[in-house]
Amino acid sequence: MGILSRIREVVEGMAVHGQAASILRIKAQIDNLFMIITLGDMLGIPLLPPYYSLRLLPYMYPNIQNWKMYMLRERDVTDRIS
Amino acid sequence: MIGLKGLLERRPGLKVLIYAGKGGLGKTTLSAASSLLLSESKRVLVFSTDPQASLSDVFERDVFGKGEVKIAENLYVLEIDADKRINEYVASIKKKIIDMYRLDKLPPDLEEYIDSAAAEPAMYESAVYDAMVDVVAEGKYDYYIFDMPPFGHGIRMVAMADVLSQWVEKITELRKQAYEYGRVATSLKRAKLTYEDEILKELQYIRDRIVAFRNIITDSQTTAFMVVVTPERMSILDTEKALEMFSSLGLEAAGIVVNQVYPPELAKSPDTPEYIRNRVEEQRKYMAEIKQKFGDMVISVVPMLNREPKGLEALSLVAKELWSPSKSLDDYI
């Protein structure tokens, strides 16, 4: 990796990374809501008829594992310092 | 009683006739009979999703899962093998996931989830309604006659439809919001988002289907609900409840058909066994109740035949009474 791209990454870390992290967290909360509504019957909360929500399943598949990981994780106040 | 003939005269724009009511009351027979009648002048499709495969029975011809089968001139029968449809649908979803992500096979918990969703009655219902939307949308026929399966009078989904379409709108909004954030985050990091467009397309599709179903059901110009009642206590109570439910949904039943009625002459014939005579007596009570409670809504009384209503010949007897009842309601009381 060239020295220039390393410098670019350092600058990215300083200026952008925190912002991106914060945005991703917000997005995760919205995604969670979406997941619950569409695939809620996975948790026993049927909202959308499964006949239709199954259509969305293929697109949600990569997120499902991540979603579970993220939502089930215990989070202390010091975890949110960033 | 104006009979089906009278009903059609009053509602010239009618295209869809839905027979609702609890199971075992003869909805299938009546739908089949109606289709026979209407096919005399127009192209008719009679459609059943009852898992008991009753249309095949009634027409004495195996039409189950065979698509639109021509029974007579202008008369087509469609008996959907809903289970097969669901299985094919579920298999296609599974295959899609496997193909999209190049998996060897589905993770077991995901497969379990899909299979259990497929086994739910809600799945069956949705599949049926969806098939109905397809058929009507194709527009190949002048009349569509539906024999709805007996789940809560089959129109729960109408109540749900508005709520559901709002949910879908809400979800779409959420999705777009998340997309906004994701787009910024990934563009800040020069990464890419995947499948957003497809998800939004699917959400649109889902909403359209739900709304299409609702529109068919609630358009009183084109759609008429026929409630089937028999002269028995439970049936009358059920029908009252059904009518309440209809009105609470802003719908109305177009007509009531009283089915499986003993011909009153039986009471007068000396050959009639005692128990039948008693039954006929009892029946008069209920018929009176029916007249009192439902009055003008009753468009026809269909007497019991002396044999099973199967086959085109027997059906046409039923059809005649349905079309233009030979007696009046009072004759039965």
Next chain:
Amino acid sequence: MYMGFLDTPAPYVLAGLVLYFVTYITYSKYIDRRIWNTDPNRPTPAKMYFDGVEYFPVSKYVLFGYQFKSVAALGPIVGPLTGVLFYGWVPALLWVIFGNMFIGWAQDYSTMMMSVRSEGRSMGPITYKLLGGRARTILLIYLVFYLIIITAVFEWVIIDVLNRVPGTFTAVLFVLLGGVLFGQMVFKMRMDVLKATVIALVIVLIGYFTVSLVPLVRNPPTNFLDSPTYLSQFPAPQGANPATLTWPGTNTVLFWLVILSILYFAAAVTVMPKFLLPTVYVGYLPSIIALVLVLLAAIATPLTGIAIQQTPVKALYVDPLANPQGGPIWPILFVTIACGAISGWHSLISSGLTSKQLEYETDALPVGGGAMFTEGAVALSSIAAMMALAAPPAGAAAYVQGATLLTTSLLHVPPVFMNILYGIFVTVMGLITSMLFIRVFRLVMADLFEGSPLGNKYISTLLILVVAGFLAFVGSWTNLWIFFGGTNQLLAGLALLLVAIFLASQKKPTAYVFIPGIFMAITTLAALAWETYVYGIYAVLNRPIGVQAAAAKLYGPWIVSVSNYISAALGALLLVLGIVMTYYLISGWIKYRKEASASR
């Protein structure tokens, strides 16, 4: 013009950098390999608990930038400033160099590794697991306290710079504008990030050049709310022109405090990506330039002819009755200069997000240790900036003056350009970090006071704004800086001791963290005790501490005694909590060590 090499700040800065480098490749690497056995093949939490939101692997260069930005604020600037002025540049230099070499990087790196080996958990849960709920609560109470003080301190620093470096406010407004617009462009208008950045930077540059080139925009001085006669009533340093000063208790200070509070409140109530974070983004770009420049200029001093003007060693003891920030050089110097040598805040950052995103265990050293050494470099350049000043003005503007001096000699541009650049740098850094601190304060309050009104987002924000604002207004922050340093460094000591316990529980040697941990704990407890004593004396003697006299003139003498008694009580409370916490830690360490040797 060539000067005697040793008469310039350069050799000392260079010595520091060289020593850091040597430490990194020898001592730090040793600890990394031998004690922690970092293995690039062992999966990190980023890989094991991947969730695409917090836990995912990130390049070590990006993480280095992120870690550095999160730990370095105005700390390495304000701390050395006071240290040099009170005790001389030699003690300050020695502490920044050796403190970092043996304690600073060790804390940052070790807390990061501790978190990595604990499934990415942060300080709260780890404290809870190793020491129990009470210890965790004490930790959070410290946080609450020092967040209030640091907000007050930074408010003062910003106000000082805004007032004494004319034109800063206008230029900073352009930065904020650029930030807000960037947020709008990227979100509402869905513009490409690169394009939006360029536009935002152009706005910043417009502001910068307008202010630098147009005197009318720069002047008048901003203490327009106070008249010279009014100002002359307040005790001011000898020879200082009252008309250019911002003194605690004045209307000018109040004015700026109100503006800052409104800004902070706005940041608190808007969604982070729409205001706060784009401002960080836009503000950081000129700041990086400022930092790099001052370091280069410090090293280039032999060529630019900047000589050391400050006294090497001023005093080993500063009489607290003369100056309440004074005391014996140990422990006071060690808590006065915090970030740059060692700072507890860093342990929270290392174990916060960074540990969850390390791609390989072996990245922890360059990211955690590297960022700390870099911060040490920043502190070194701040010391150099101070060293170059003969008669530094009291207050944070001294840094701006020093940095301007160094960089103008290097770049040969009119001083006003550098003046504005460093004015912007200090202000923007201060604003950004204060907004983040206030956010953390909110989170911690919400945790500590769950369910009660104090935990409410708006109430806790108002609380910190009012309390910090008050402290800044009456100037009490100057003394509370010692309390800040005390709690911050105590936190550092506690973090080190916590790592020692963790290592003990893993049956590993603990000396390299235990000894510095004990040192920090003792030093800071001594500093807290000392400061409580000083406040106590002032309270009993009913003497105003320096700038309290100004507030007393405005509001009555009761301010003096109330303020001092409260401060003394606060000091006593922190001392007690600190002793309790240290006790938990040491007994925990002993317990785990016993278990470890028993099972051998």
